[in-house]
Amino acid sequence: MTQYTSTVQAGSELFSRVERIVSRTPVADIHTHLYDPGFRSLLKWGIDELLVYHYLVSESFRAGPWDYDRFWASSTSQQAEWIWNRLFVAQSPLSEAARGVITTLNALGLDPRAGDLAALRQWFSLRSSEKHVEQVLEVAGVESICMTNSPFDPEETVYWRETPRRDPRFVGALRIDPLLLHWKEARTTLKEQGYDPGDSLNDTAITAIRRFLEDWTRRIESRYCMVSTPPDFAFPADTDSAWILEKAVLPHCREHGQAFAMMMGVRRGVNPQLRMAGDGVGQADLTALAALCRGFPENRFLVTCLSRECQQELVILARKFPNLHPFGCWWFNNTPQLIEETTTLRLDLLGTSFTFQHSDSRVLDQLIYKWKHSRAVLTQCLTRAYTQLGGAGWVPTDIELERDVRRLLGGSFDEFLLGDRAGRFESEVSRAS
Ligand code: FIX
Ligand code: ZN
Numbered sequence: 001m002t003q004y005t006s007t008v009q010a011g012s013e014l015f016s017r018v019e020r021i022v023s024r025t026p027v028a029d030i031h032t033h034l035y036d037p038g039f040r041s042l043l044k045w046g047i048d049e050l051l052v053y054h055y056l057v058s059e060s061f062r063a064g065p066w067d068y069d070r071f072w073a074s075s076t077s078q079q080a081e082w083i084w085n086r087l088f089v090a091q092s093p094l095s096e097a098a099r100g101v102i103t104t105l106n107a108l109g110l111d112p113r114a115g116d117l118a119a120l121r122q123w124f125s126l127r128s129s130e131k132h133v134e135q136v137l138e139v140a141g142v143e144s145i146c147m148t149n150s151p152f153d154p155e156e157t158v159y160w161r162e163t164p165r166r167d168p169r170f171v172g173a174l175r176i177d178p179l180l181l182h183w184k185e186a187r188t189t190l191k192e193q194g195y196d197p198g199d200s201l202n203d204t205a206i207t208a209i210r211r212f213l214e215d216w217t218r219r220i221e222s223r224y225c226m227v228s229t230p231p232d233f234a235f236p237a238d239t240d241s242a243w244i245l246e247k248a249v250l251p252h253c254r255e256h257g258q259a260f261a262m263m264m265g266v267r268r269g270v271n272p273q274l275r276m277a278g279d280g281v282g283q284a285d286l287t288a289l290a291a292l293c294r295g296f297p298e299n300r301f302l303v304t305c306l307s308r309e310c311q312q313e314l315v316i317l318a319r320k321f322p323n324l325h326p327f328g329c330w331w332f333n334n335t336p337q338l339i340e341e342t343t344t345l346r347l348d349l350l351g352t353s354f355t356f357q358h359s360d361s362r363v364l365d366q367l368i369y370k371w372k373h374s375r376a377v378l379t380q381c382l383t384r385a386y387t388q389l390g391g392a393g394w395v396p397t398d399i400e401l402e403r404d405v406r407r408l409l410g411g412s413f414d415e416f417l418l419g420d421r422a423g424r425f426e427s428e429v430s431r432a433s
Contacts (some may be wrong), residue, residue, distance in 0.1 A: 014390070015383045021401045022379045025286070026143035027371055028410025030302075030327060031173070031226075031261075031358035033148050034367075035156075037133055038164035039386035042156065045132055045364040046124040046266050050104065051080035053363060054277035055097035061087045061274065067249045068273040084117050096335045100369035107139050107368045121396055133364065141375075143169065145411075146358075149220045150175040151212070160401035172220035173238055173261070175406075178184070178211065180227050180249065183240040201243055209248040217256050223417065225253055225301060228262035231249045231282030231307075233264065235291050259417055263330060264289070265306035267358050283307045286317060293321035300419055304358075311342050315349045325416040334360065347385050356408040378408065 035042040057079075063086040071079060087098050098157045105112045112122060137143070149172050149337075150156055178186040183201070190197050195212040197205035216222070235242050253260045270280035284305055293301055301324045305314050311333075326346060329339045339357065346354045356378055359370035382405070386396055396404075407415075 011383070011387055014386055017398065017401060018383045018405075019180070019379045021398065021405050022382065023141070023374050025402065025405045025409050026141055028144045028146075028413065029142050029359050029361070029367065029371075030146050030355055030410065030413050031148070031263075031304075031360060032145050032367075033360065033362040034145055034170070034364055035147055036164065036170035037129060037165050038154070038166060039156070039159045042159065043129070043133075043364060044362060045129065045136070047105075047120045048076050049363040050101050050365055051083045052076055052277075053097060053366070056083050056087060056276040057100075058274055059095055059097065061277075063087060063090065072275070080389075081117060082149060088112070091097065095422040096373070100366065100373065103157075103369035103372055104365050107372065108135070136364050136367055137169070140371045143366050144171055145169060145367075146171045146173045146223060148173055148175045148226070149216075149222070150177075151193070151216045152176075152178045152186065166221075172222045174213070174216055174220060174222040174225045174258070175227070176213070176225060177227050178246055178334060180241045181229070183244065198243060201240060203339070206247050209244060210252055213248065213252040214256065217252070222258060224259040224261050225249065226263070226302075228266050229284065231265050231284050232265060233288055234285060235288040236295075237288075250292075250296050250299050253300075254296075257419075259300040259302050259325070259419075261302035262289070263304050265308070265310060266331075281306045283309050285315045286310060289314075289324070290317055290321075293317065293324050293361040297323055299323060300325065300416060302327055302355075302413075302416070304328045306330055306332060308333065308338060308341075311345060315346055318350055318354065325413065326350070327413065328358035329374075330358075331360060334374075336373065336377050339374060340381060343378065343381045344384070347381060352404050352407040353412055354408070355410065355413045378405075 002271075009406070034044075037043050039080070057071075059066065060083040061068075071082065074082070087093055087095075088101070093102055095097055102112050105120065110120060112120070147170055151160075178189065187197055187205075190208055190212050193212065195208040195215075197208040213225070217225070235245065240309065252258070264286070265282055265284035267280040267282045269278055271278035286305075289301065289303060292299070301321075303314060303324060304327050305311060314326050318326050329342050333339065333342060334357075343356060346356075357371075357374045359367055359374075361367050361370055382401075386401075389396065403411075
């Protein structure tokens, strides 16, 4: 009995230490859809944007009769009101995305129960975007944010042509889905931008694609190059996608020190009527990933998978290939239960050599809830892992805890991008001896 009590006390003391360190360690958010404030209206924030998040759009259609056309014909504020009434008034906001709105409002000092939507709107309308950015980053404990920068998005390229003043906390990441998934459309864009690839996929096309990639990588000061792939993505394969990847994208990444990020297993447009909310999931074929890691040891691959079924295979591949770095609990995995399961699996099999989470925020304020909820799960996972380690006879110091948490919240990612494994090994050995 005495022994049981002391274990529980030791457990709660450990929990408090881990919680304190996890909550105060700043996060590098390695994948979002947020924009540098210099991109003005592209940076979304405020209550209406929170409510029309595509996660909530799909949930709201389940909460009563639906009429897609009427919904899409409505203004953002009408859509927000409709979602508020369905998900927050007519029922309790129990889902992860709905709870997220509540967490966010409370953390900003607002009481979602006290006022109506009009009062919340009034509060946001009195804020300046500059002040709001500062407050949200502070409350969320986020120090840097990777954007998703697409040279194929005309709304975004307008801003790049103006050379916007950059906020160094918002980091570029080059997104190239059309290039790898819809070559015919991508070819038109390349041509319009002055990189004529010609009519067939040959050396001329490769030269044009590489110039396009180089120029955009420089322009946005990209940290990595990224694509999201469908479940049937294959490599090697006799497809435009495999050819462009091998001949243009991977050489570009090697030459310009860019990791290649793959978000695997999204089935786009399962219900097109829901627009962006209509994407689904499928099990990705990770033999393609294994072939890439094996065939291109000089390339570095950052990977997250959308289906739960892929998580173990991804972790095991990462044990086999040091040029593979798993990251985040993406989208439908971003729920407490699945974050806990995935993170425990990764800690058990990879230690701290992965990136615990990315937020995928599309609205600035979401940084608050996504990181608050994820930090709570990380605290539980780490407390359990350190308790087990304590049972084996190793009690971590605060300095060790801080180091490990820093790695999970962005440090491992930085090390992976630097990629100087051999150099580090030698210097670590000489430091130790
Ligand atoms: O491909 C992606 O980057 C996805 O994250 C998005 O397409 C998706 O809409 C999303 O917001 C998921 O969280
Ligand atoms: Zn995303």
